[in-house]
Amino acid sequence: MNQNPEQQVRDRIDEMLRRAGWFVQSKKDIDFSVGIGMAIREYPTSVGPVDYMLFVNQKPLGVIEAKKEDEGYRLTTVEEQSTDYANAEIKFFKNTEGLKYVYESTGVITRFTDYTDPKPRGRELFYFHKPETLLEWSKKEKSLRDRFFDYPVLDETGLRPAQIIAINNLEKSFKGNRPKALIQMATGAGKTFTAATFIYRLLKFAKAKRILFLVDTKNLGEQAEQEFRAYQPQDDNRKFTELYNVQRLTSSYIADESQVCISTIQRMYSILRGEEMAEDEDELNPNENSSWMSNQLTKKEAVPVEYNPKVPIEQFDFIIVDECHRSIYNLWKQVLDYYDAFLVGLTATPDKRTFGFFNQNVVSEYTYENSVIDGVNVPYDVYLIETEISTRGGLIEKGWFVDKRDKLSRAKRWEQQDEDTEYFRNDLDKKVVSPNQIRTVIKAYKDALEKEIFPKRIDENGEYEVPKTLVFAKTDSHADDIINIIREVFDEGNDFCKKVTYKNDEKPKTVLNNFRNRYNPRIAVTVDMIATGTDVKPLEVLLFMRDVRSTNYFEQMKGRGTRTISSDKLKLVTKTADSKTHFVIVDAVGATKSKKTDSRPLERKPSIPLKDLLQAVTMGVKEEDVFLSLANRLIRLEKQLTDSEKEKIEELAKGKSLKQMTRELIEAFDNDIIADKAKEIIERIPVDERTPEKQEQAKIEAQEELLKTASLTFNGKLNDYIDNVRKQHDQIIDHINTDEVIKSEWDTESVDKAKILINDFSEYLKANIDEIQALSIFYNQSYNRRDITFKMIKELMDKIKVEKPIFAPSNIWNAYASIEEVKGDCPKDELTTLVSLIRKVCGIDEELKPFDKTIDENFKKWIFAQNAGQHNRFSTEQMEWLRMIKDHIVSSYHIELDDLDYTPFDSKGGRGKMYQLFGNEMDSIINELNEALAA
Known part of the structure; x- marks a missing residue:
């Protein structure tokens, strides 16, 4: 016998309550002895019986108003009705303040309002709260959202301005009861430190019970754990982990005493599913872990998340999602939808989806450009390399014998070309591999390094020291080709250049740590493992040998080079480097020029094997990412097949061509196509019966039809043929065509x-002429340059560091070096560099040259002038004192008589000794040197 809709809803709600730990009873069968949480049906109130009265320890704490499933859209309109029940007189109980916890539910959609909040606002829940939770909340003086208003003012000590803005705005968002917030913060700007700061405040002042820090790789989880271990708040001399329990999840066990849990999102998904996951399974980004992801896709029952009694929805008060631009969609979104928690996203590169997911509540926008201006990150220059083949492709004429190589096994065979094979730039390292093209690029890079990019990196043995370089390759096979050629061109061994990808035989973590902290490898080649989220501060060059069309991903890749590092730490791995003032993008594929898009790529599962995508669709998996990824693979495959191969596929696909199959896969998730099909369904229904519910149901039916049409095409024989025919296409190894460089130069945009x-720096100096005494003298009082002191220059340097970190003297020096001839290297002392730059900007020096060298030259001129007409005016001992004075002016820009009483003069007899040597000429010689050397 069919139940009526109301009873079906009651049955679903009963089951939900039982799974959440409530005992459901009728008002005639009340027995409080069975447990602490009771949901009593039809309990009487002064405004009528409420659908469910929630008792905890025999005290009424909340109510549930049940509605039919097709009234889910009306739940917000019945809040007043459920609130009336909560405020009504309750039989046997005084209810002077009203019940505080109010739910409305259809058994499918559930909403909840906590009337202890400052401005009570309903929110949708995945499930009901446990009775123990309502009991715990009821005992607290204030609700979580009310406790936000007890926050003290943020102590800004040790925080950067961008971090201060992010934390203050986030806490303002919490006070406004906004469920989602997005922090956009440039790579290297301290996102995790910012998170540790506001998490500490949430635990201490908001009394948050437990917080989840969510990542998508084990590596990022380990980095986050180290940040929390190192973090020490300003108002306590203990470390974060001494104050609060931090647990990085390596199994499904979540300790009751844990206050911060760090986990990969795939582990949390497995925990919700009640499945155990091995520790090494979250080594990899889930979007790149083909074996794990394939396993999930081919099990239809593994995709949806259901309520897990061991994991209540209120387990976490806050969820912080690191690298949220890639961790909040599709399968993984279910983890975030499950919990009744505030969501905070952290990313350097949000896209439109990210903004949409976080309700456009962006509490911080701190871009890479902002971070460079503030001196948090370093800027970059672009160096372009173009070769004949990489630009125009090549031609292999028929009759030539060529190697053909299996893409996977790399096994080769020798074969004669029976027809001309023309290939273009987009075919490189896919259909055709040109070792000569790779070699030409690497040779051009080596030459550019030594002559233009970092030309002064010569070690004590006279050898050039290659800066730490990260090469982005197209595929693992391409990476192998690049590595072999790099080792050959640079005449180095295996340790010099290593591959860092997930398919590496060596442990990727070991290679990555060596790349970060040790001298070798100097060059690392990756496909995508360290494109995002991995910190390698000593990196000074990014060599792009693959293009990327996504703006978001390209910015993440660039972010690997932006990190600052102290000079001492940089020298530990690159001995000849003075400091990291910038990094260089070497673009060998036009990556910096190609059109980028914010839209989502069609390929959503780039590392899932084609056979697994085919199997998933065949088995009825209806995930959008799977359909669109398979469509993308078939589009690419169609361009590679012969006519006979296409005919065979059409035969196995029941008359459908690859193009038709692709179109059906895409249309199954095309909203316009779904709407058109739904319209056809609606038109078959009488006009007076076309309710909103029927229209919504028509959309569901329309998509189901499209999904079914697309998926039923695929079968075992077709899948096997598609997978095998793809593998038959070997790569041609073009050893025939030589390549040559057609461009190797700085990008004009960098110039x-x-x-x-340089112009901005010049304008800044002019704007501060009246405020800084040294600038006033340089610009307006050249006759007083002899009076410029160390203190004056230091004052200007301090002002620049505070107001314009991007005007760091080394940055400006490098800018000059990229556009004109510069005499000499950038001085190691930043004040000396600053004086050199000021002299150039003011026009004192026509060419930029180190001021210490200028002083040396001026000293020689002065001595020559003193000796003119007479033979050696000064004795050997007098010359020793004059050179000491010169060296003092090099470091202090000026000398006073009082300086003779200090180092190094005091050890030579000080002021008295100089008077003994020079007599009454002492004062005039000091004045002459001050004037002559500063000329």
Whole structure:
């Protein structure tokens, strides 16, 4: 016998309550002895019986108003009705303040309002709260949302301005009861430190019970754990982990005493599913872990998340999602939807989806450009390399014998070309591999390094020291080709260049740590493992040998080079480097010029094997990412097949071509196509019966039809043929065509950026002439340059560091070096560099040259002038004192008589000794040197 809709809803709600730990009873069968949480049906109140009265320890704490499933859209309109029940007189109980916990539910959609909040606002829940939770909340003086208003003012000590803004705005968002917030913060700007700061405040002042820090790789989880271990708040001399329990999840066990849990999102998904996951399974980004993801896709029952009694929805008060631009969609979104928690996203590169997911509540926008201006990150220059083959492709004429190589096994065979094979730039390292093209690029890179990019990196043995370089390759096979050629071109061994990808035989973590902290490898080649979220501060060059069309991903890849590092730490791995003032993008594929898009790529599962995508669709998996990824693979495959191969596929696909199959896969998730099909269904229904519910149901039916049409095409024989025919296409190894460099130069945009930087620096100096005494003298009182002191220059340097970190003297020096001839290297002392730059900007020096060298030259001129007409005016001992004075002016820009009483003069007899040597000429010689050397 069919139940009526109301009873079906009651049955679903009963089951939900039982699974959440409530005992459901009728008002005639009340027995409080069975447990602490009771949901009593039809309990009487002064405004009528309420659908469910929630008792905890025999005290009424809340109510549930049940509605039919097709009234889910009306739940917000019945809040007043459920609130009336909560405020009504309750039989046997005084209810002077009203019940505080109010739910409305259809058994499918559930909403909840906590009337202890400052401005009570309903929110949708995945499930009901446990009775123990309502009991715990009821005992607290204030609700979580009310406790936000007890926050003290943020102590800004040790925080950067961008971090201060992010934390203050986030806490303002919490006070406004906004469920989602997004922090956009440039790579290297301290996202995790910012998170540790506001998490500490949430635990201490908001009394948050437990917080989840969510990542998508084990590596990022370990980095986060180290950040929390190192973090020490300003108002306590103990470390974070001494104050609060931090647990990085390596199994499904979540300790009751844990206050911060760090976990990969795939582990949390497994925990919700009640499945155990091995520790090494979250080594990899789930979007790149083909074996794990394939396993999930091919099990239809594994995709949806259901309520797990061991994991209540209120387990976490807050969820912080690191790298949220890639961790909040599709399968993983279910983890975030499950919990009744505030969501905070952290990312350097949000896209439109990210903004949408977080309700456009962006509490911090701190871009890479902002971070460079503030001196948090370093800027970059672009160096372009173009070769004949990488630009125009090549031709292998028929009759030539060529190697053909299996893409996976790399096994080769020798074969004669029976027809001309023309290939283009997009075919490189896919259909055709040109070792000569790779070699030409690497040779051009080596030459550019030594002559233009970092030309002064010569070690004590006279050998060039290659800066830490990260190469982005297209595929693992491409990476192998690059590595072999790099070792050959640089005449180095295996340790010099290593591959860092998930398919590496060596442990990727070991290679990555060595790349970060040790001298070798100097060059690392990766496909995508360290494109995002991995910190390698000593990196000074990114070599792009693959293009990327996603703006988001490209910015993440660039972010690997932006990190600052102290000079001492940089020298530990690169001995000849003075400091990291910038990094260089070497673009060998036009990556910096190609059109980028914020839209989502069609390929959603780039590392899932084609056979697994085919199997998933065949088995009825209806996930959008799977359908669109398979469509993308078939589009690419169609361009590679012969006519006979296409005919065979059409035969196995029941008359459908690859193009038709692809179109059906895409249309199954095309909202316009779904709407058109739904319209056809609606038109078959009488006009007076076309309710909103029927229209919504028509959309569901329309998509189901499209999904079914697309998926039923695929079968075992077709899948096997598609998978095997793809593998038959070997790569041609083109050893025939030689390659040559057609461009190896700085990008004109980098030159333009350098000119803008120099102009901005010049304008800044002019704007501060009246405020800084040294500038006033340089610009307006050249006759007083002899009076410029160390203190004056230091004052200007301190002002620049606070107001314009991007005007760091080394940055401006490098900008000049990129656009004109510069005499000598950048001085190691930043004040000396600053004086050199001021002299150039003011026009004192026509060419930029180190001021210490200028002093040396001026000293020689002065001595020559003193000796003119007479033979050696000064004795050997007098010359020793004059050189000491010169060296003092090099470091202090000026000398006073009082300086003779200090190092190094005091050890030579000080002021008295100089008077003994020079007599009454002492004062005039000091004045002459001050004037002559500063000329």
